[in-house]
Amino acid sequence: MKVGMIRCMQTEDYCPGTTDFRMVREKKGVFEGVEEEIEIVGFANCGGCPAKKSVLRARKLVERGADTIAFASCIQKGTPIGYPCPFAKKMKELIQNDLGDGIRLLDYTH
Numbered sequence: 443m444k445v446g447m448i449r450c451m452q453t454e455d456y457c458p459g460t461t462d463f464r465m466v467r468e469k470k471g472v473f474e475g476v477e478e479e480i481e482i483v484g485f486a487n488c489g490g491c492p493a494k495k496s497v498l499r500a501r502k503l504v505e506r507g508a509d510t511i512a513f514a515s516c517i518q519k520g521t522p523i524g525y526p527c528p529f530a531k532k533m534k535e536l537i538q539n540d541l542g543d544g545i546r547l548l549d550y551t552h
Contacts, residue, residue, distance in 0.1 A: 443480045446503025447551070448496055449514035450527055451487035457522055459485055462514050462551040471552035472512065483508040488517070493533040500537045504545055511537060512548040519550050 447462060465471035466480050473480060484503045489495020500511050513534065520526035527533070538547060 443476055443478050443510050443546075444483050444507050445480060445510045445512050445548075446483045446500065446506070446508030447485045447512045447514055448499060448503075448517065449485065449487050450516040451490045453516040453523065454487055457516060459514065462512075465552045471515075472548045472550055488527075488533065491527075491529065493527065493529045496533045497536050497540045500541060500545075504541060508545070510546040510548060511541070512551055515550045515552050517550075521552070 445466065447459070449459060449462070462485075463482065465473055466482055469476055469480065483506050486499040486503065489499060503511060513530070515521045516523075517527045517533070518530045534547060534549070
């Protein structure tokens with residue numbers, strides 16, 4: 443599995459993504475049960491509200507080898523600040539429509 447992660451731009455200032463990376467390394471969270479090796483291809487933010495740049499960033503991650511796009515938990519779960527992205531559903535829908543069914547989307551990391 444080659445993963446490209448998209449995170450919330452609003453949380454970048456205080457969350458370095460270490461838990462996201464640990465979940466990959468330890469195969470926990472959404473990665474639990476993944477038998478194959480997991481490689482992180484890239485880690486990008488959504489581009490800021492309302493996440494219009496997320497489609498282009500997901501496309502770039504796929505161009506660089508990702509077969510899976512994982513939305514960091516800050517997007518759908520709102521961790522660590524407890525404020526889920528109000529555009530998360532639309533962002534996922536736009537990315538899915540752009541990339542098609544050949545790319546796996548994961549709703550969270552931990």
